[in-house]
Amino acid sequence: MDADSVVGYFRGKTILITGSTGFLGKVLVEKILRVQPDVKKLFLLIRASNAESAKLRIQNEVTGTAIFQVLKEKYGLGFHNFIEEKICPLLGDIMYENFGLDTAKLRELSNNVDIIVNGAATTNFSERYDVAFDTNVLGTKHVCAFAKKCTRLKMLLHVSTAYVAGEQMGIIQEKPFLMGETLRVGTHLDIESEINLIKDTRIELKANCSTEKDERKTMKELGLKRARQFGWPNTYVFTKAMGEMLLGQLRGDFPVVILRPSMITSILKEPLPGWIEGIRTIDSVIIGYAKQTFSFFLADLDSIMDVIPVDMVVNAMMVSMVAHSEEQGQSIYHVTSSMRNPATYAVLSKSVHRYFFDNPPCIGRNGRRVRLKKMRFFSTVTGIRLYMAIKYKLPLKMLRLVNIALCGALSRRFNKLSKNYRFVMQLIELYAPFSLFKGCFDDMNLERLRMAMNKDQNNNEAYYFDFDPRSIDWDNYFYTVHVPVYSNTSVTEFYLTGGLYIAVASLEL
Numbered sequence: 396m397d398a399d400s401v402v403g404y405f406r407g408k409t410i411l412i413t414g415s416t417g418f419l420g421k422v423l424v425e426k427i428l429r430v431q432p433d434v435k436k437l438f439l440l441i442r443a444s445n446a447e448s449a450k451l452r453i454q455n456e457v458t459g460t461a462i463f464q465v466l467k468e469k470y471g472l473g474f475h476n477f478i479e480e481k482i483c484p485l486l487g488d489i490m491y492e493n494f495g496l497d498t499a500k501l502r503e504l505s506n507n508v509d510i511i512v513n514g515a516a517t518t519n520f521s522e523r524y525d526v527a528f529d530t531n532v533l534g535t536k537h538v539c540a541f542a543k544k545c546t547r548l549k550m551l552l553h554v555s556t557a558y559v560a561g562e563q564m565g566i567i568q569e570k571p572f573l574m575g576e577t578l579r580v581g582t583h584l585d586i587e588s589e590i591n592l593i594k595d596t597r598i599e600l601k602a603n604c605s606t607e608k609d610e611r612k613t614m615k616e617l618g619l620k621r622a623r624q625f626g627w628p629n630t631y632v633f634t635k636a637m638g639e640m641l642l643g644q645l646r647g648d649f650p651v652v653i654l655r656p657s658m659i660t661s662i663l664k665e666p667l668p669g670w671i672e673g674i675r676t677i678d679s680v681i682i683g684y685a686k687q688t689f690s691f692f693l694a695d696l697d698s699i700m701d702v703i704p705v706d707m708v709v710n711a712m713m714v715s716m717v718a719h720s721e722e723q724g725q726s727i728y729h730v731t732s733s734m735r736n737p738a739t740y741a742v743l744s745k746s747v748h749r750y751f752f753d754n755p756p757c758i759g760r761n762g763r764r765v766r767l768k769k770m771r772f773f774s775t776v777t778g779i780r781l782y783m784a785i786k787y788k789l790p791l792k793m794l795r796l797v798n799i800a801l802c803g804a805l806s807r808r809f810n811k812l813s814k815n816y817r818f819v820m821q822l823i824e825l826y827a828p829f830s831l832f833k834g835c836f837d838d839m840n841l842e843r844l845r846m847a848m849n850k851d852q853n854n855n856e857a858y859y860f861d862f863d864p865r866s867i868d869w870d871n872y873f874y875t876v877h878v879p880v881y882s883n884t885s886v887t888e889f890y891l892t893g894g895l896y897i898a899v900a901s902l903e904l
């Protein structure tokens with residue numbers, strides 16, 4: 396297999412893609428269109444109120460993004476026609492059987508689709524259990540049921556996550572889950588019971604005339620409780636694991652590839668180095684440095700953070716599709732870096748500090764430059780809890796007393812800060828399994844796939860389908876590619892999306 400044969404494989408193919416409005420999905424769409432303009436059709440399943448808004452979502456959130464610039468330049472005025480010809484928006488939702496499509500559309504689709512890529516998921520760690528279950532578990536089941544209807548299907552590629560491994564330590568292999576398997580000894584998972592539990596909880600909430608807020612809180616807590624009961628750290632990875640189990644059980648005899656990336660980071664090489672969407676786990680550290688308001692982070696500097704650039708994930712997706720086309724069975728790939736080229740939090744911390752030392756960010760309301768302070772890292776949850784107690788909880792207690800003495804004059808401020816404090820503590824518990832992760836993802840299967848790629852340098856394959864993390868110089872990647880993206884992001888953007896950052900920044904008393 397070489398780059399030409401991978402590119403050639405997609406000629407004339409019809410592909411159904413879910414999750415194309417997401418970060419990973421749009422990078423995949425762009426790459427397919429860029430390397431194989433003779434792909435027949437990309438059906439993009441989009442959630443929207445009507446066909447027109449589905450089309451608009453693609454224009455605004457997929458083809459309108461900066462990564463399509465290369466294609467825009469290539470096609471010039473013909474770009475719009477090219478997109479119209481190749482992309483077909485499909486109004487639907489994986490939560491529903493047949494994605495909620497009507498019979499005619501379903502027939503058209505099932506008679507034409509060669510490949511299905513299921514990238515749709517809710518990626519919120521503490522999503523409501525019902526929503527996460529409907530999307531990540533039942534959604535996968537619906538995709539699988541649809542795949543069985545496709546008369547010319549060559550393969551189904553399902554995107555999962557390496558963190559279905561939970562908090563396991565040591566070497567983690569690319570092994571499938573058995574139905575009902577859990578990460579806690581002595582427990583057994585029955586997916587049917589989980590469906591009933593969600594149903595019963597919904598009925599109970601309705602019977603109690605619960606408010607939307609209470610309903611959301613109950614469902615979020617239920618997800619975390621169920622996840623932890625079976626040994627997973629959060630609702631997201633728990634439901635992704637169940638999705639894999641169902642897929643393994645229901646797939647029948649069509650080819651399935653389950654791809655498990657670790658933390659996906661900005662584009663390394665193509666089409667636009669540094670491009671990323673949203674602020675993801677490790678980015679809180681970078682933002683903290685950039686704005687100098689976020690003084691600490693939960694991470695062991697010596698431990699390995701498994702990150703992988705999004706273009707490498709897309710390359711692995713495309714090559715694995717070709718490798719397993721029309722081949723019976725299920726293959727699992729870790730698209731990770733910890734085994735081949737581990738990057739520690741220390742590398743990230745040093746590169747980020749060096750970048751902002753060389754390129755001091757403008758900080759503060761008046762735009763004045765502030766001296767860079769080193770960020771403090773905690774390698775244990777106990778350590779960070781203690782720090783939080785001394786730095787924030789104690790002053791909060793004092794504020795509470797002052798508030799009582801002032802007959803509640805500071806109540807608003809006190810309540811806001813208490814709420815923020817609780818929120819940060821919840822985030823610490825949620826992020827700890829990732830930032831203190833002690834496992835190492837074995838990627839032997841992916842290594843075999845890499846070895847199957849022809850290493851002919853003249854073949855352009857290194858450029859087109861590189862998914863070997865050994866080719867990454869992490870310090871250089873962080874310094875020149877990933878971190879600079881954040882130096883220009885506005886404070887407002889940080890405040891809108893910066894999860895942990897917002898919480899900690901707003902805690903300052």
Ligand SMILES: NC(=O)c1ccc[n+]([C@@H]2O[C@H](COP(=O)([O-])OP(=O)(O)OC[C@H]3O[C@@H](n4cnc5c(N)ncnc54)[C@H](OP(=O)(O)O)[C@@H]3O)[C@@H](O)[C@H]2O)c1
Nearest residue numbers: 414415416417418419442488489514515516556656658659
């Ligand atoms: N990002 C990472 O670091 C990472 C790491 C490992 C694995 N993954 C996996 O990679 C995949 C893509 O992740 P991402 O970061 O690109 O996620 P993302 O940016 O959050 O995008 C999620 C996508 O799924 C779609 N979606 C959600 N619920 C849906 C539903 N019920 N029906 C149809 N579409 C639905 C979303 O559509 P809307 O736009 O309508 O919401 C969006 O297009 C996921 O399966 C995720 O588990 C991601």
